[in-house]
Amino acid sequence: MCCQAFVERIRQELKEPRFVDEVIVERWVGHPPRPRAGDLPLGGSLINSGVNNADLVSMPVAMASFVADTFGSLYPLFAPTIGGLGAFIAGSNTISNMMLSQFQFEVANALGVSGATMVALQAVGAAAGNMVAIHNVVAASATVGLLGQEGRTLRMTILPTMYYLVAAGILGLLAVYPA
Numbered sequence: 001m002c003c004q005a006f007v008e009r010i011r012q013e014l015k016e017p018r019f020v021d022e023v024i025v026e027r028w029v030g031h032p033p034r035p036r037a038g039d040l041p042l043g044g045s046l047i048n049s050g051v052n053n054a055d056l057v058s059m060p061v062a063m064a065s066f067v068a069d070t071f072g073s074l075y076p077l078f079a080p081t082i083g084g085l086g087a088f089i090a091g092s093n094t095i096s097n098m099m100l101s102q103f104q105f106e107v108a109n110a111l112g113v114s115g116a117t118m119v120a121l122q123a124v125g126a127a128a129g130n131m132v133a134i135h136n137v138v139a140a141s142a143t144v145g146l147l148g149q150e151g152r153t154l155r156m157t158i159l160p161t162m163y164y165l166v167a168a169g170i171l172g173l174l175a176v177y178p179a
Helices: 002-014 017-030 039-048 059-090 093-111 115-130 134-143 150-176
Strands: none
Touching: 039 059, 039 093, 059 093, 059 115, 059 150, 093 115, 115 150, 134 150
């Protein structure tokens, strides 16, 4: 249904159906999104930062000890938000999980709670953050014919994203520290 509406819109714009296929190819293939070249090196540097001659701890371990000391037992409430921010910044659930899972696991170790639960909260938060990742909003807007209205789409999706993150954080806090 969505594709038919897209084709009909192009036909209306052109008034000549014989060129519809060319316009579709131009819109969908002619301007492919640029790869996010910085994502993988950033993830790699986080993951491999512990491999050094100075015997320094890796960045995720250093950040985890600071966060565990700062937030203490309240941290599981914020774990999904970290995952969501990672997905928003990186533009990908997968890249967020790749970059931040070790951090979440190390926070769990420092707090003496389940690492699996904390990494699960990371993944849930990253999925929520994926809803507002800029390139996903642009791709979704282009797919449904709402180019130029990405700001409106973001404003509409930010509240469900925040709700998702807060609900996941509360459930995570209850899962890590049952009453």
